[in-house]
Amino acid sequence: MDVGILFSIFVLGLVLGIPVAITLGLSSLGYILVAGLPPVVMPQKMYAGMDVFVLLSIPGFILAGNLMNQGGITNRIIRFANALVGWIRGGLGLTNIAASMLFGGITGTAVADAASLGGVLIPGMKKAGYPGDFSAAVTAASSTVGPIIPPSVPMIIVGALSGISVGKMFLAGAIPGILMGLAMMVTAYVISVRRGFPHQPWQGFGEVARAFGGAIWAIAMTFLIIYGLLSGLATPTETAVVASVYAFIVGAFIYRELPLRAVPGIVTNSAVSAAGILALVGFANVFGWILVAERIPQAIADGVLSITDNRFLVILLINLLLLFVGMFMETIAALIILFVPLLSLAEAVGIDPLHFATFAVLNLMIGLTTPPVGVCLFVCANIARLPLSPVVRAIMPFLLTNILVLLAVSYFPPLATWLPSLLIP
Amino acid sequence: QEMTLKLGHLANEDNSWHKASVKFGEELSAFTDGRITVEVFPNESLGKEIDLINGMQLGTVDMTITGESLQNWAPKAALLAVPYAFQTIEDMDAFASGPGGDEIEAQIVEKVQIRPIAYFARGARDLTSNRPITTPADLNGLKMRVPNVPLFVDVWSALGANPGPMAFSEVFTSLQNGTIEAQENPLALIRSASFYEVQSHVNLTDHVRSWIYLTIADATWNKLSDEDKEAVTEAASRAQAYERELFETSLAEDRAFLEEQGMTFVEVDAAAFQAAAKDAVLANVNDEIKPIVEDLFAQ
Amino acid sequence: MARIIEGLTMVARIGAGLAFAILMAAVLVQVVGRLTGSSPVWTEELTRYALLYMIAFGAGLALRTGDLVNVDVFSEALPGRLPWILRLFSAAATAGLALFLLPHAWKYVAIGKMQTAPALGVRMDVVHATVWLMLAGLAVFAIVRILGMLTGVENGLPDSPGDE
Numbered sequence: 001m002d003v004g005i006l007f008s009i010f011v012l013g014l015v016l017g018i019p020v021a022i023t024l025g026l027s028s029l030g031y032i033l034v035a036g037l038p039p040v041v042m043p044q045k046m047y048a049g050m051d052v053f054v055l056l057s058i059p060g061f062i063l064a065g066n067l068m069n070q071g072g073i074t075n076r077i078i079r080f081a082n083a084l085v086g087w088i089r090g091g092l093g094l095t096n097i098a099a100s101m102l103f104g105g106i107t108g109t110a111v112a113d114a115a116s117l118g119g120v121l122i123p124g125m126k127k128a129g130y131p132g133d134f135s136a137a138v139t140a141a142s143s144t145v146g147p148i149i150p151p152s153v154p155m156i157i158v159g160a161l162s163g164i165s166v167g168k169m170f171l172a173g174a175i176p177g178i179l180m181g182l183a184m185m186v187t188a189y190v191i192s193v194r195r196g197f198p199h200q201p202w203q204g205f206g207e208v209a210r211a212f213g214g215a216i217w218a219i220a221m222t223f224l225i226i227y228g229l230l231s232g233l234a235t236p237t238e239t240a241v242v243a244s245v246y247a248f249i250v251g252a253f254i255y256r257e258l259p260l261r262a263v264p265g266i267v268t269n270s271a272v273s274a275a276g277i278l279a280l281v282g283f284a285n286v287f288g289w290i291l292v293a294e295r296i297p298q299a300i301a302d303g304v305l306s307i308t309d310n311r312f313l314v315i316l317l318i319n320l321l322l323l324f325v326g327m328f329m330e331t332i333a334a335l336i337i338l339f340v341p342l343l344s345l346a347e348a349v350g351i352d353p354l355h356f357a358t359f360a361v362l363n364l365m366i367g368l369t370t371p372p373v374g375v376c377l378f379v380c381a382n383i384a385r386l387p388l389s390p391v392v393r394a395i396m397p398f399l400l401t402n403i404l405v406l407l408a409v410s411y412f413p414p415l416a417t418w419l420p421s422l423l424i425p
Numbered sequence: 426q427e428m429t430l431k432l433g434h435l436a437n438e439d440n441s442w443h444k445a446s447v448k449f450g451e452e453l454s455a456f457t458d459g460r461i462t463v464e465v466f467p468n469e470s471l472g473k474e475i476d477l478i479n480g481m482q483l484g485t486v487d488m489t490i491t492g493e494s495l496q497n498w499a500p501k502a503a504l505l506a507v508p509y510a511f512q513t514i515e516d517m518d519a520f521a522s523g524p525g526g527d528e529i530e531a532q533i534v535e536k537v538q539i540r541p542i543a544y545f546a547r548g549a550r551d552l553t554s555n556r557p558i559t560t561p562a563d564l565n566g567l568k569m570r571v572p573n574v575p576l577f578v579d580v581w582s583a584l585g586a587n588p589g590p591m592a593f594s595e596v597f598t599s600l601q602n603g604t605i606e607a608q609e610n611p612l613a614l615i616r617s618a619s620f621y622e623v624q625s626h627v628n629l630t631d632h633v634r635s636w637i638y639l640t641i642a643d644a645t646w647n648k649l650s651d652e653d654k655e656a657v658t659e660a661a662s663r664a665q666a667y668e669r670e671l672f673e674t675s676l677a678e679d680r681a682f683l684e685e686q687g688m689t690f691v692e693v694d695a696a697a698f699q700a701a702a703k704d705a706v707l708a709n710v711n712d713e714i715k716p717i718v719e720d721l722f723a724q
Numbered sequence: 725m726a727r728i729i730e731g732l733t734m735v736a737r738i739g740a741g742l743a744f745a746i747l748m749a750a751v752l753v754q755v756v757g758r759l760t761g762s763s764p765v766w767t768e769e770l771t772r773y774a775l776l777y778m779i780a781f782g783a784g785l786a787l788r789t790g791d792l793v794n795v796d797v798f799s800e801a802l803p804g805r806l807p808w809i810l811r812l813f814s815a816a817a818t819a820g821l822a823l824f825l826l827p828h829a830w831k832y833v834a835i836g837k838m839q840t841a842p843a844l845g846v847r848m849d850v851v852h853a854t855v856w857l858m859l860a861g862l863a864v865f866a867i868v869r870i871l872g873m874l875t876g877v878e879n880g881l882p883d884s885p886g887d888e
């Protein structure tokens with residue numbers, strides 16, 4: 001069975017710790033050799049996978065995030081979030097979540113969010129008397145709203161795979177992302193009351209106003225991105241590049257914390273990060289092509305439909321599958337392999353592609369914080385200098401919260417589809 | 426010997442090209458007593474157009490449906506998309522199946538290493554917009570999308586519009602949010618891409634009448650016995666006749682559908698458009714096809 | 725050894741950064757062009773090709789920085805020298821895959837000779853070459869990692885990207 005080779009090498013490669021991109025390449029090559037296909041199909045399909053128009057926006061959004069990050073934005077966002085919610089019990093936990101939501105409007109990947117906010121907030125929370133496990137858990141859990149609130153690298157990849165409008169997907173993520181953030185704040189508050197976490201005194205509206213003044217340029221960036229996409233001035237790629245220029249101007253000339261000599265290095269680092277993601281997309285395109293050639297998407301759809309064509313059950317099955325896969329697999333690889341097969345299933349039972357894309361991405365973002373493989377979980381435990389198991393225990397309530405939001409978005413489509421239908425009539 | 430030909434194309438399952446591809450497979454299978462079968466992959470599921478052509482050159486794909494994109498290899502294929510080269514579908518048929526068509530096909534075999542075995546007529550390209558446009562003067566800087574074909578950009582600029590190339594996948598949203606105000610495509614595509622949701626008028630410019638080839642990789646072709654080559658040719662010609670029937674009913678159907686969706690069809694001053702376009706066409710077509718185009722314009 | 729790594733890294737970084745800069749410039753020309761009413765026909769193609777060159781130069785570096793996405797939770801949790809051995813194996817598998825594919829990628833480059841890009845008019849082998857270059861970059865940086873690990877210059881863990 002040729003497909004057996006494909007999947008066995010894939011799983012083995014992941015267990016051995018071979019980079020996901022290379023694992024996808026090795027398993028595809030294994031299949032190609034066993035099936036007797038010409039290996040030239042690999043470079044050909046890699047090229048085809050990377051030469052896709054919407055992918056052009058990925059480096060731009062990564063650069064914009066990095067420029068903002070190094071241009072003095074992190075501290076301003078934290079200060080503003082703290083002025084807003086720091087006075088509530090467990091205030092720094094809430095600040096952490098609020099900052100993630102604000103930061104989410106700038107970064108398109110969760111790991112960037114976890115690393116930059118976690119680097120400041122986890123040590124800060126520990127110093128203020130919060131336990132390390134809670135500090136790491138709340139940072140990891142809330143970092144996942146980053147790619148749900150626009151902009152979003154996973155949604156750009158979905159656009160490249162399926163042709164669903166990236167602009168619409170960005171808007172579809174806005175309400176679920178905010179909802180998820182608010183729900184986590186409630187959870188953090190309940191935990192804080194129970195465990196008796198500290199809070200700070202209310203600093204007055206003056207501080208709120210001053211902090212807002214400091215963070216306004218960062219907050220404005222989210223609106224710039226959404227405005228760019230809606231107003232008809234720019235495509236996602238153009239928006240991403242304009243956002244980078246904006247981030248450069250804010251960092252270098254308004255905040256004056258971005259030294260000009262650091263810019264070439266930031267541009268190059270962003271190029272390398274983007275190249276890594278896109279090379280992964282290239283290798284994954286070969287893998288995806290094999291799945292289509294073997295008619296696996298059709299088989300999955302037929303298999304599920306032979307059990308049930310009840311939309312309620314199909315949504316449940318899709319969520320269970322994605323949650324399970326998300327536990328073990330990296331987001332982008334999971335999207336490339338599973339999105340198209342599951343989309344044909346979703347469409348067969350009448351689920352709106354835009355709605356499906358939203359809850360699929362939400363689902364895989366939750367996967368970034370689930371054991372055993374959860375990149376954001378690792379990053380935060382590492383910053384907190386803790387082993388994984390206490391952080392996993394501490395993140396459980398947040399995980400449950402996020403799964404509840406996921407179910408709400410899955411079974412109440414307007415949460416995803418209302419805003420895009422309102423703004424892009 | 427047993428053989429399965431992989432045929433990939435970009436149209437959906439309802440499209441006449443897809444149905445004709447399936448028909449080709451059935452006919453070929455019948456002619457060869459099931460020795461040769463054709464597996465059809467619609468919706469770009471086997472790859473996009475250029476990728477499929479590359480695949481045929483590398484021996485990873487056997488067949489596809491392709492047209493003016495071939496000019497990236499064979500300059501004469503640019504004749505498949507020359508604005509105002511043909512007034513009617515009969516003119517186009519006469520050319521495509523005549524010596525002119527043979528010349529193009531020969532160059533495709535030579536330069537692309539793929540072999541046209543049938544051709545399908547395409548609906549004429551029309552301009553959609555949100556206001557009626559009857560003369561070139563009405564264009565007046567209209568921001569419109571054209572495919573990545575430099576000739577189209579030149580011609581629409583000369584007519585007075587502000588054309589820009591854009592990936593097809595971006596067109597719908599860009600029309601919706603106003604990045605562009607207009608686009609041009611055959612009725613079938615205006616329908617299947619739901620442009621009627623974001624555009625109110627179809628201006629019957631009929632500016633490009635063209636055709637598209639059903640092709641087989643030369644490498645695959647050369648593997649066939651003479652008898653099988655004949656079977657492929659015969660099956661292809663039946664698929665071509667079948668597609669033409671479907672095409673003619675679909676033209677009327679598409680117009681009725683779009684009118685039902687509220688689109689207004691506008692008759693345009695064809696002579697004015699043609700006159701304004703001619704010089705731009707002649708100035709911008711490649712040297713290899715220029716004499717042929719001059720000849721076509723003279724008729 | 726350390727100097728070789730440094731030199732190769734420098735070349736790849738300059739290539740990737742330059743390609744990204746060209747991409748940005750082409751997109752800005754496109755935005756300005758549309759706002760002023762005359763979009764040049766070549767911007768869309770140039771941005772796509774610049775992206776491919778950015779990947780070509782950047783992929784090998786991404787291998788070093790872990791941006792090809794490493795999921796090493798199982799392998800790094802193993803006792804003793806096993807994680808080191810698996811890192812070496814992983815670099816060897818990367819080099820093996822890339823080296824095996826290089827001649828096949830060359831075939832793909834070769835068919836590009838027959839084709840020209842519609843707007844820029846460049847021969848497509850120049851663009852198809854990005855796949856070959858990307859694989860070559862992966863092979864070179866994987867081999868360098870193997871040599872570095874065997875000579876004790878590095879331990880095979882991802883470099884931190886923010887160091888430069």
Ligand code: NA
Binds near residue numbers: 104108145149
């Ligand atoms: Na975001």
Ligand code: NA
Binds near residue numbers: 326329366369371
């Ligand atoms: Na996980």
